[in-house]
Amino acid sequence: MHIVYVSDGKAGHRSQAVGLFKAMQRQYTDEVTFEEVNIQDLPIFSLLMGMLIKSFRGFSKQPDYIFGVGSHTQLRVVLLGKIYRQAKTVILMKPNYPFTWFDHVIIPEHDGIAENGNVILTQGALNPIINEQRHVPNRILIALGGSSKRHQWNEEKVLHSLKNIVDNNLQAEFILTTSRRTPSEFLTHLKLESFAENLNIFPVEETPQGWIFEEMQKAEAVWVTEDSVSMIFEALTAGCRVGVIEIDRLKQDRITKSIDQMIEKKVISKTESNADLPQAQTFKEAERVATYLLAK
Numbered sequence: 582m583h584i585v586y587v588s589d590g591k592a593g594h595r596s597q598a599v600g601l602f603k604a605m606q607r608q609y610t611d612e613v614t615f616e617e618v619n620i621q622d623l624p625i626f627s628l629l630m631g632m633l634i635k636s637f638r639g640f641s642k643q644p645d646y647i648f649g650v651g652s653h654t655q656l657r658v659v660l661l662g663k664i665y666r667q668a669k670t671v672i673l674m675k676p677n678y679p680f681t682w683f684d685h686v687i688i689p690e691h692d693g694i695a696e697n698g699n700v701i702l703t704q705g706a707l708n709p710i711i712n713e714q715r716h717v718p719n720r721i722l723i724a725l726g727g728s729s730k731r732h733q734w735n736e737e738k739v740l741h742s743l744k745n746i747v748d749n750n751l752q753a754e755f756i757l758t759t760s761r762r763t764p765s766e767f768l769t770h771l772k773l774e775s776f777a778e779n780l781n782i783f784p785v786e787e788t789p790q791g792w793i794f795e796e797m798q799k800a801e802a803v804w805v806t807e808d809s810v811s812m813i814f815e816a817l818t819a820g821c822r823v824g825v826i827e828i829d830r831l832k833q834d835r836i837t838k839s840i841d842q843m844i845e846k847k848v849i850s851k852t853e854s855n856a857d858l859p860q861a862q863t864f865k866e867a868e869r870v871a872t873y874l875l876a877k
Contacts, residue, residue, distance in 0.1 A: 604871035705814030712820030727762025
């Protein structure tokens with residue numbers, strides 16, 4: 582089986598495609614190959630010509646599935662589906678085009694779309710993580726985000742939460758990391774706090790690719806600022822207990838409501854004590870979607 586991934590170059594989008602590919606690879610009995618092709622190498626004009634002559638020479642071999650994630654990939658996936666009629670087209674994230682233009686549409690349930698026809702709803706975006714059962718008791722990972730279109734970074738609030746997390750988990754080992762959205766001056770201010778001596782700090786720019794996924798495999802619990810929705814689902818998929826650190830909300834929308842619903846359902850928590858966090862969940866969304874696709 583050969584999967585072609587139409588890539589827009591965004592790491593978060595690639596993570597979703599790779600997560601689904603790896604889940605299909607684990608379940609399929611024969612070899613599954615994955616070929617990533619950037620949208621810049623798939624000009625619309627060339628694809629239209631390919632439709633006319635029923636041929637396109639852009640891939641190493643004929644695809645069985647064509648994946649796309651993000652708005653810039655969608656039209657190319659549609660056109661490739663017209664060229665390679667035997668291939669199933671799979672779009673991840675809500676498309677701008679009619680859903681019927683694709684064979685399968687995979688959408689996080691917080692987008693508020695009904696699951697019918699070719700729509701598959703998931704809890705959060707897919708990711709390549711599995712629970713490797715390597716969690717170390719009292720090892721805590723703290724992952725900080727930053728401002729977004731629905732959240733405003735609040736340094737005072739974050740510092741207060743970090744102090745409480747440290748004070749309430751005195752036996753724990755703490756690993757803290759930032760994101761590219763974390764204000765550049767924050768770590769300087771954090772290191773002035775007395776409780777910071779308990780933190781092993783790894784700025785995002787000093788961590789290699791895949792570092793945080795490995796840390797999730799080792800952590801018993803993960804605290805994430807509430808703006809980092811994908812990180813919350815990644816930590817849940819890794820089998821961690823998950824706490825959220827509140828920052829200011831600029832607006833209430835389907836994303837913030839989904840966070841509130843998970844708190845209400847005790848999937849995640851605002852508590853600052855590891856002992857009071859909900860027990861680790863079994864999150865295998867990529868596996869579930871892969872099973873569905875392979876059965877079709």
